Amino acid sequence: MTTSLERYTERHPRAVDVALVLAMFACSNFGALISAPGTVQQYQWPIRLLAAVSCVAVLKCRTHPRAVVAVTATCTVMMAALGYLLSPLLLAPVMAALFWLASITDSKTTRTYGYTTIAAMVITAVIAVPTGELFVPRTLGPVLWLMLPLVGGSKTKLRRAYLESLHARAAHAERTREEEARLRVAEERMRIARELHDVVAHHMAVANAQAGTAAYLAPTQPEQAQKILAQLAGTTSSALLELRATVGVLRQAGDPDSESLEPAPGLHRLPELISTCESAGLDVTVTTEGEPQTLSPGVDLTAYRIIQEALTNATKHASDHAAHVRLAYSGSRLLITVTNDGTATTPTVPGGGYGLMGMRERAHSVGGDLHAGPRPDGGFEVTTALPLHPHALEEALEEPRKEPLAEDEATR
Secondary structure (H helix, E strand, O other), X not given: OOOHHHHHHHHOHHHHHHHHHHHHHHHHHHHOOOEOOOOOOOOOHHHHHHHXXXXXXXXXXXXXXXXXXXXXXXXXXXXXXXXXXXXXXXXXXXXXXXXXXXXXXXXHHHHHHHHHHHHHHHHHHHHHOOOOOOHHHHHHHHHHHHHHHHHHHHHHHHHHHHHHHHHHHHHHHHHHHHHHHHHHHHHHHHHHHHHHHHHHHHHHHHHHHHHHHHHHHOOOOHHHHHHHHHHHHHHHHHHHHHHHHHHHHHOOOOOOOOOOOOOOOOHHHHHHHHHHHHHOOOEEEEEEEOOOOOOOHHHHHHHHHHHHHHHHHHHHHOOOOEEEEEEEEEOOEEEEEEEEOOOOOOOOOHHHHHHHHHHHHHHHHOXXXXXXXXXXXXXXXXXXXXXXXXXXXXXXXXXXOOXXXXXXOOOO
C-alpha cells in the first residue's frame, strides 16, 4: 500500500523536487563550513557555486539520471579537492542522484556509475588529505554514505516492479473473468436458441400437417376435420406454453411478473409427443428394451428433444407416414433409434441443417454420440447413445458398443 507522502509525490513530482533541491542547498551551505583540519578556506564562493550547480542538476534526475550523476559527482570531487570534508551535507546532491539512478536504470548501469563515483571520491580524498590526518574517516565515510542510496534505490525499483506485477496479474484476472463471462453468455444463448428451434420446429411442423390434413378432409369428412382442428388448437397452445417456459428463463429473479415454470420435458412426456404426431398423420410405434432407469435431468431432456426432432423430420419427409422409436437400456447408457421406412428422399442441407446440428450438439453436451443418415434398405435413421448419468460418462465412453450406429452419409 502507498502512503500519503508517496501519493503526494506521485501527484506533484515537480514541487517535491524543488523542495528537495532547496533542502540540499541549505545542507551544502552548512557543509561548506566544515573543512579538513590544517586547511584554511579564504574564499567561500567556489564551494557555494559548486553546491548550487550540483543541487540544480538534481531537478533532472527523473529524466537524465546518468548525466545528473556525472555533474553532481564532478562538483563533489572538486569540493573534496579544495580541502572540504566529504560529509553527508556535501554529499547530499550526489546521494540523491545515485538514488534515482538505482531506482530507474538497470543494475549494470547502476553498478558502473555508482562504483565509478565512489572510487573518484575515495581517490580525491586520499590525494587531498595529508597522510595520517583523518585518513579513515575521509575515505571510508564517503563509501558508506554513497552505498546507502544505491541500496535504497535498488529496493525501490524492486518494490515498484512487484507492484506492477500485482497490477498486471489483477488486470489479467479481470480480463479472464470477462472472457469467461462472455463465453458463458454465448453458451447460454446457444442453448436457448437450440431450445427455441426444437420447440418451434416441432410444433410448427405438426401444426402445418394438421392444418393440411384438416383442409383435405373438410369437404368429405367434416367431423374428422373438426376433430383435427381441435387438436391443432392444442398443438399451438402447447407451443406457446413451451415458448413461454423457454424464454421465461431470461426474466430476472424476483420479477413480479414472472411465474413459476413447468419442469423441463423428458421421456415421461413421450406418450403426449406421440399423440401429437399421430394427430398430424404420423403413425408412431415405440418399443423398450431392458429395464427402464431413471435419467439425470440433462440426459432426460436431451433424449426427449432428440426424439422430438427426429419425429418432426419424419412428419415432414416420411412418405409412408410411419416411424418407429426404439429405447434400449444397456449398462450405463441409453441407445435411442428413430427410423422410418419411407422411400422419400431427404432434402440435402449443407452441414446437416440446424435440426441435425442441434441433435448432435445436444448429444455431445451430455457426453453422448449421434449418427443420422439413410438406411440401406430405404428410409432414414437417427441413432444416439447417451450416458444415463453424468458420473457414468467415462464408463459409457469406454464401454464397447453392442450395436453399430448407422453411418452419417446424408443430411436431413
